[in-house]
Amino acid sequence: MKTVHRKIRRGFLPLDSPHDVSPGGPKCQRATNFEGQLDGSACKEAISLLSHTTEKSLIFQKMRETFQHRQELIKDPGSSVDILSTFPRFLDTKGLVGQDFTLLFDTETSSRLLQKWDTFFRPNVIKDTKQLTSTAEMSQFLLSAECPEGSDLHETRGLKSPKISPCDAAERLVIFHKSCCSLEEPLNNIQHQHPYFLAVGRQKSKTECFYIILDKHLIPCQANCSLGAFDELFKAHFVFNLSYDGALVNFYTFLQTTVYNIDEGKMK
Template sequence: MTELLESALHNCALTHYLEKFKDNDVDDNVLKTLTDCAAGSMEERLLAEIVPSVGHRLKLIAAVRELGKSSSETEQRAERAQVEETMKIIVIDNNISVNSQNSESVGDLTVDQAEAVVILQPLFDIKSIILKSDEEKGTTKGKQLLEEIGETNVINYRIKTVIKRRIVNYLVKQYSYYPSKHEKQNLAECVASQLFQNLSNQQQKDIMNLFYSPSTVIISNSTGSSVRKRIPASGLIEERLRHLRKKYSVGLSINVVSSSSESYAPSEDDEGKKSWLAYSSSPQSQVLEYMAQTYPMRTAEIRNTKDISVTLSQWPRLLETVGMIDQDFSFRHPEKNELMLRNWTQIGQQIWQAAKNTKLDVTNELGVEQHINNWTTDQVNNGSLILLPYLLSNSAYTRSGKKRRRITGGQSSYFFLQFVNATEDLEAFRLSELTRKQPFVLCVGNLKTLTIQQAYIMVERRLIAAETLVKAVDTCFKIFHVLQLQFPEECYGVWSFFDHSVFKINEITAPPSCVLSLSSQIIF
């Protein structure tokens, strides 16, 4: 069976190795052994014989692990669905006799007119979260609180304040300052059911609503016509999240926030791994493992600093080791890592069509000699990226002092994707680049003929080579998210398009009108 092998090779665009794997009788089980082995082992050498390129091996290993993680999550969802389907608990009304002749029997319980409540596997272990926080803070306050709740089953101001702070800190670490409604609701349900299990169902429901009540829409007919009114989400969890977002100036666009007294507290083991990564670039398997294990620590540090150069000097493997940006991005946004690479051919075709519909003059505006109607498939794939700044610049402005200055398509393109001739000295270009502080894409080639010889990402005077232009833009976008950087205002619409329409991350709640207009023409 080679389903895993084929999927992994497809996801990292290495399908040309498929026949070589099959010639060596590598099935899914053998693949797992080859990609999950110790550094210097026989398995590692055998994999190197099949895939000589170090970069390709790292991509394959990352793809296999990602698929394994997805498979595990799918199995967990299936198990949860089975529990939802087969296991139910009956809430008995005290006014109903269990010996009623008209009653129904479920397991050992016999009730009439009972309410069925689905038993779900808990998403959060609240007691462990509180006790783990005790360890990090060097206190026993959480333990004492749990003992008090067990004895009294009472929730007062002091208890709810401690619980709120501990669980929301955990929520932010795991799911960012903008967790989903599902995560917040499950967290509140777990607090009620795990800490106050001796209370009645209605009391537990009240505690759940105390911690989180989702937004609702009510319809009023008081004026003779229906008026829809949205009631925003409320509760201790939502209040705490709003407080933290305001305190640290965390917006839905990607912002860097100031240091926090409640930030992630790294262990000695984390610090040791960080130190090893600062000075070691091999073995690759060890780098991959340590980078994955130090992700929470690294994310907290990035969140609490405004100096990107400090981050990159302390975590050099982030840019110097292939696949690390993809790995951190997949942790930050699960299941979105391959969206652009998988769908760009289809998206690019529709962007090209939109440019034709708007009669964009690619010769005079972009400098491309060949008429847009005559572009080849490869030219459309790459050219659609070059078209974006011109399609999305109609509402782009930047502030100069107190005045707003209109940004042209060419100016937007300069901050998004720049072409240089093959004869240009890239080292001199790298050292002289001071204008653009945020990452951008650099193409070595000829814009007139849409010929691309090599693509790079430029960040902090570092040039990172990419296999294709599409991959360069994909990596550049991920760098913004991994390093928690703001999109440049000169090409804000372009990166907003990728955020809103390609990766569908939705951290930008109000994309520019030009983005919404183009997105309405994109279907995939």
């Protein structure tokens, strides 16, 4: 990303390029005209049913049939704050974030990070990182990257500046929480204004489950690994129409355009 910025300053990627004109990202208005969507009284009945049923297949069906209505609510500032109370199944049913993201885009886009990260991006990131000036922090991240899934996660600490280190950036994405402690603790103590994911386990190397924390609500992740949990965290920005954390916008934009291939050519 630093290379991209240097090229912009040198004129290789003009700031007035047509590629920079069209907006993109999670809050971009997208077509939501889907088949099989409920409206009117049928939509209200489905939402009412979703508040009471525990049948998983029915939950996924009714959430799929109310997707367009939900997108309209999410994009309305007056109703978006109530989206998790209107659709409480997000809070206890794994996989609904992924289903909405797939409806918004497609199956191919939805699967790109998990399909491409380990086979292409991860080895190349490691290769390029080894060519950089080594620091203690860099060595720690390289060790984590080269180890099997479940290696060191980072606990949170305060953040004072939007210009942050890699460790501080990681701590805006993931918080580790011991499974023996109440989940109310991270909800009450962490002041993140943007979504992040919570890794829960007896120790950092033995994570048992993951949650997305959104507006002090816990959304259970379907994934049982950190890469899958991050995949769901990224998707939550689009599903709930949320801006990226300002300190991480370049990181998220790189993943959005280069890994997921969303809004290519529309964003810097």
